[in-house]
């Protein structure tokens with residue numbers, strides 16, 4: 647299979663490119679990435695010159711580039727996005743143009759090329775918060791921050807291309823990822839680096855917000871499975887089976903680094919901060935998938951990775 651991976655120089659996308667090239671000897675990957683502040687060719691170190699990999703610097707909103715690349719692949723995996731909630735609160739425009747218009751540009755080109763599979767990478771945040779229980783794939787969308795709203799818009803567009811144009815779309819909604827190659831603005835890498843440098847760890851509000859965490863390698867394995875074996879028109883939740891408050895995550899990082907709890911600094915809460923996300927993962931488990939790493943094992947590997955740098 648020849649796969650176009652958009653946003654492949656970012657955190658999850660680059661881990662996915664490495665994963666596919668390692669696991670599937672026959673597959674070829676084309677990475678399309680605009681190299682925004684969040685993307686880096688360093689994330690593709692080791693595969694930039696790979697004989698089955700091609701890197702193209704370009705924007706998913708550019709129909710010309712997108713048409714040319716999609717004309718030559720079997721599948722598209724769309725990771726490209728503006729992904730940081732705090733930035734979307736400061737200014738939502740790039741989130742609308744990349745996450746919504748960019749996805750629409752890809753969907754149009756995929757429809758015209760008649761490709762075999764369009765995997766839209768989405769997030770648990772599209773469901774909004776849930777205080778008890780879990781969200782299943784058929785629950786209504788209730789995004790509560792601009793980032794999540796644009797991801798929900800992209801999901802709905804992708805679903806509409808499935809029903810209207812019969813484009814073989816599959817959507818995945820994953821919980822919070824962590825692991826190698828994540829941008830240091832995100833909670834876990836930022837806190838590892840602050841703790842290692844003896845700097846404070848700014849925890850929003852009282853730190854009681856709950857998130858479900860997954861090691862990025864477990865997520866890549868699930869995405870790869872859905873790409874190949876998922877049913878067109880379906881949505882798959884992908885969860886890590888580990889719920890933690892932000893304060894618990896912070897303390898686990900301090901423990902792993904051997905730093906003192908005094909470094910915790912409670913700061914003003916994020917506007918509209920969702921209290922809890924949680925996913926029902928029965929559907930992805932029916933494809934014979936479950937996370938391999940516990941939170942503790944994955945955090946240990948992640949801390950080692952960032953300390954080595």
Ligand SMILES: NC(=O)c1ccc[n+]([C@@H]2O[C@H](COP(=O)([O-])OP(=O)(O)OC[C@H]3O[C@@H](n4cnc5c(N)ncnc54)[C@H](O)[C@@H]3O)[C@@H](O)[C@H]2O)c1
Nearest residue numbers: 653655656657658680681682684685705706726727822823
């Ligand atoms: N990180 C998480 O915990 C998480 C959880 C669930 C879903 N997701 C989704 O997974 C995807 C990847 O997330 P991530 O954390 O790796 O993000 P990231 O910010 O690390 O990477 C995004 C990549 O997209 C590229 N990009 C941005 N705008 C582009 C454009 N217009 N054209 C081409 N490339 C562009 C960036 O250069 C970057 O390489 C996103 O769609 C995100 O919504 C992330």
